[in-house]
Amino acid sequence: MGVDQGKTSYVSVLEWLFDRHPGDDINAAAIGKLLWFGTFPGESENGWDILDELMREWQVLACVVDADPYINDARRFAKRFRGYVWLTQYRRGRTAREIAISDEDTGAPMARVDRTNWLSCALGRFKVNPPRILLPRDISFQYREHVKNLVRTYKKDETGNMAAEYVNTGADHFAHSLCYADIGLALAPIGGIGQNAGKVT
Numbered sequence: 001m002g003v004d005q006g007k008t009s010y011v012s013v014l015e016w017l018f019d020r021h022p023g024d025d026i027n028a029a030a031i032g033k034l035l036w037f038g039t040f041p042g043e044s045e046n047g048w049d050i051l052d053e054l055m056r057e058w059q060v061l062a063c064v065v066d067a068d069p070y071i072n073d074a075r076r077f078a079k080r081f082r083g084y085v086w087l088t089q090y091r092r093g094r095t096a097r098e099i100a101i102s103d104e105d106t107g108a109p110m111a112r113v114d115r116t117n118w119l120s121c122a123l124g125r126f127k128v129n130p131p132r133i134l135l136p137r138d139i140s141f142q143y144r145e146h147v148k149n150l151v152r153t154y155k156k157d158e159t160g161n162m163a164a165e166y167v168n169t170g171a172d173h174f175a176h177s178l179c180y181a182d183i184g185l186a187l188a189p190i191g192g193i194g195q196n197a198g199k200v201t
Helices: 045-057 071-080 115-126 141-148 173-187
Strands: 002-004 008-018 030-041 063-066 085-090 099-103 109-113 150-156 162-168
Touching (some): 099 173, 109 173
Parallel strands (some): 063 085
């Protein structure tokens, strides 16, 4: 499950299906199936209760939540589901899809990841044939637009080399919740996955 939080918070719950052995890259071996998506009022402490319900209803093994802006609510949620919830921040300087995890003084685990590489992983699922993401027939126009509103471009970095980055051309919150769910797959405490493994939520 991935949560992009703000005054309105956006949630994507995915099930992960495997059509090959994951080897060193579990994300590349997985096909995402969007089971549920929705929003809740992030500025309301009671609004976060929906995440508790979703964790139980969908038996979520890994949830990644944007750390800001309501970091205290996010910390409390992470501590309620210790070992299943990580806060996250996009950071430059991470290599590829490396995830740097540290425990805050509050006891909430923080995962720092490279924005471009993880967005490429999540949004790249739409660009291959066949796609490596399955969407419900009743997917909302808003969800589709959020995914399309992140566009990969190139610009020179501080060393003068061309580097990819994603710029938003409109609201993109569901796209980030999808990206956080992809990060969650890499963090899920699922142990070894066999050649014919079934699914992970």
